[in-house]
Amino acid sequence: MRPFTYERALDMREAAAAVAARPGAKFIAGGTNLLDLMKLGVERPVHLVDISRLPLAGIDETEDGGLRIGAQVRNSALAADPRVRRSYPVLARALLAGASGQLRNKASTGGNLLQRTRCFYFTNAAMPCNKRTPGSGCAALEGFNRIHAILGVDRAIGERGCICTHPSDMAVAMMALDATLETIRPDGGTRRLALDGFYTAPDERPDLETALHADEMITAVVLPPPLPGRQLYLKVRDRASYAFALVSVAAVLDVSDGRIRGSRVAMGGVAHKPWRMVAAEQVLDGAEANDATFAAAADAALRDAQGFGHNDFKIELAKRTLRRALSDAVNV
Ligand SMILES: Cc1cc2nc3c(=O)[nH]c(=O)nc-3n(C[C@H](O)[C@H](O)[C@H](O)COP(=O)(O)OP(=O)(O)OC[C@H]3O[C@@H](n4cnc5c(N)ncnc54)[C@H](O)[C@@H]3O)c2cc1C
Numbered sequence: 268m269r270p271f272t273y274e275r276a277l278d279m280r281e282a283a284a285a286v287a288a289r290p291g292a293k294f295i296a297g298g299t300n301l302l303d304l305m306k307l308g309v310e311r312p313v314h315l316v317d318i319s320r321l322p323l324a325g326i327d328e329t330e331d332g333g334l335r336i337g338a339q340v341r342n343s344a345l346a347a348d349p350r351v352r353r354s355y356p357v358l359a360r361a362l363l364a365g366a367s368g369q370l371r372n373k374a375s376t377g378g379n380l381l382q383r384t385r386c387f388y389f390t391n392a393a394m395p396c397n398k399r400t401p402g403s404g405c406a407a408l409e410g411f412n413r414i415h416a417i418l419g420v421d422r423a424i425g426e427r428g429c430i431c432t433h434p435s436d437m438a439v440a441m442m443a444l445d446a447t448l449e450t451i452r453p454d455g456g457t458r459r460l461a462l463d464g465f466y467t468a469p470d471e472r473p474d475l476e477t478a479l480h481a482d483e484m485i486t487a488v489v490l491p492p493p494l495p496g497r498q499l500y501l502k503v504r505d506r507a508s509y510a511f512a513l514v515s516v517a518a519v520l521d522v523s524d525g526r527i528r529g530s531r532v533a534m535g536g537v538a539h540k541p542w543r544m545v546a547a548e549q550v551l552d553g554a555e556a557n558d559a560t561f562a563a564a565a566d567a568a569l570r571d572a573q574g575f576g577h578n579d580f581k582i583e584l585a586k587r588t589l590r591r592a593l594s595d596a597v598n599v
Contacts, residue, residue, distance in 0.1 A: 275317040284453035287482035289314040297373035300382040308392045332492035338377030338485045357498035361440035364502040377485035386431035398473040413577040419538040429473030439535035443517035449487040466540030496521030501592040512536035516592035544568045561593040
């Protein structure tokens with residue numbers, strides 16, 4: 268690991284100012300992703316600003332009946348919160364499907380959203396990777412791309428492109444729940460950003476992954492009031508635990524009298540960001556809750572999917588996983 272300096276922040280605005288003051292500085296929260304990448308030589312921050320002790324570990328009810336989750340809330344605390352378990356079970360289940368108990372005790376809400384891809388070529392500093400070194404090429408395109416993206420990749424192919432997937436389980440559930448992020452900058456300015464628009468497409472600059480400025484810190488994630496209906500998170504992976512998703516589904520289905528009154532569906536493991544399945548929702552809303560509808564929704568959702576050889580199987584896997592998740596959601 269390269270030498271770096273370290274300080275612990277005690278104030279949100281000062282934390283952002285400390286990162287702004289040192290080009291190449293980074294926030295560190297749980298450190299479960301950043302330190303790994305520093306050891307691999309992928310991340311090379313010159314200075315770390317530790318934000319883990321900031322007063323951002325609360326989970327509060329909002330005026331409209333939603334929840335504001337501080338950026339320093341640990342994944343294990345969020346999954347165990349009774350309000351999350353009761354009203355946002357898709358989120359609790361997604362969190363518990365991720366990593367291990369020890370990791371979840373360290374991993375923070377903000378850090379989980381900003382964890383970086385598990386693409387083999389991104390984490391191997393000896394290989395070309397446009398996300399690590401823009402313009403160096405994408406070894407995954409012609410390489411072993413079994414875990415790579417099948418959606419949102421059309422324009423990303425080529426010399427400057429990237430076909431990696433986003434690894435977070437939590438973010439998939441938050442995408443289905445229409446979460447928004449709150450941020451702060453060194454001048455004290457704050458922003459609210461919809462999670463749906465937060466992650467940027469890898470077309471031209473795969474190294475830039477979100478709409479966040481380098482000196483901007485996530486302070487909270489806000490969930491709208493609970494949606495009616497049943498919630499389910501289904502994750503398919505190579506091992507039964509302690510593995511990232513090949514594909515995953517977060518589904519909220521409001522069914523009464525055998526008809527779907529409303530739906531929210533997002534998938535993980537299929538794109539550079541948690542992918543909201545709008546085409547599936549359009550098929551589902553108002554339709555009868557039966558297997559023919561679920562199959563049609565899955566076909567619509569994966570209509571534009573594209574494989575790169577080793578990951579071709581993911582298209583059928585994603586369809587089947589979505590169909591099964593929708594069917595299971597009716598019977599939760
Ligand atoms: C072996 C292993 C298995 C795993 N399995 C899974 C899995 O199955 N599913 C899954 O979803 N995850 C999995 N993870 C990833 C884990 O969930 C993440 O490492 C963790 O959530 C990151 O949170 P952190 O607080 O440790 O982030 P850090 O490592 O501290 O930070 C990550 C990044 O976010 C930035 N950052 C952190 N907080 C903020 C903030 N508030 N504002 C702005 N920037 C910020 C940092 O600068 C850094 O770039 C696994 C990790 C490991 C090591």
